[in-house]
């Protein structure tokens with residue numbers, strides 16, 4: 001599994017992590033993923049999966065990196081502190097590796113939210129601070145609101161069919177050492193199955209490249225995401241076999257020419 005830096009923290013993370021939104025696979029697929037080096041697990045207070053993440057990481061807590069999120073509806077100072085305690089309880093741990101603001105909320109001053117998260121870092125309950133679904137201007141504003149610690153990641157939608165972040169956000173994050181966690185990297189599974197007829201140009205090229213590379217289309221779609229140096233992909237699967245397949249998206253690289261072919265075919 002190839003590793004990528006988390007912002008400027010010196011922490012290295014696997015370029016394929018394990019998503020858990022609408023996850024119902026139990027502990028086994030998560031344990032299989034961790035065993036293969038995908039030791040970054042993403043959850044959120046709103047997912048109802050923090051408890052299964054806690055069960056899957058029991059006894060191996062120090063070997064995993066748990067990223068969870070405070071809901072965009074809980075961004076008042078006291079709400080953040082309460083939400084973090086609840087997440088810690090469900091995760092059955094005494095620290096969260098990465099605490100992310102799930103969505104921006106313009107009705108709460110970002111300074112108030114970030115002050116609460118900085119207090120959580122001061123007390124050791126949180127190690128690193130991230131955001132999610134933040135545009136460049138929202139990210140800038142959040143960074144300016146920090147008094148002690150940096151924002152090390154932004155979790156955003158990114159896959160072959162959804163490429164809005166390429167214009168502004170990826171270049172900005174590369175320049176400012178903010179790691180991108182690419183969510184829905186398989187476009188909710190639509191990049192995982194090639195339709196039997198009337199295939200799009202993109203799916204045709206994805207299949208050709210998968211055949212050339214002796215990889216599956218899923219592995220090519222994920223490797224395309226992580227071909228950017230600061231992008232980590234967090235696919236979700238309920239199945240152990242598919243989690244193993246997803247982990248096989250790392251440890252090799254599409255050529256520059258293959259990346260460009262995919263860029264063009266899905267543009």
Ligand SMILES: NC(=O)c1ccc[n+]([C@@H]2O[C@H](COP(=O)([O-])OP(=O)(O)OC[C@H]3O[C@@H](n4cnc5c(N)ncnc54)[C@H](OP(=O)(O)O)[C@@H]3O)[C@@H](O)[C@H]2O)c1
Pocket residue numbers: 018019020021022042043102132133155156182183184185186187188189190192218234235236237238239242243245246
């Ligand atoms: N921050 C945010 O606002 C936000 C929003 C959405 C998602 N996320 C995070 O990103 C993670 C991933 O995104 P996602 O769950 O929306 O979508 P995704 O990972 O793009 O796709 C998940 C779908 O693909 C299927 N799948 C996974 N691996 C497969 C494989 N190897 N072969 C065939 N099908 C496969 C899964 O089915 P099976 O489970 O049956 O394998 C599931 O239906 C989430 O779980 C969550 O942690 C964050």
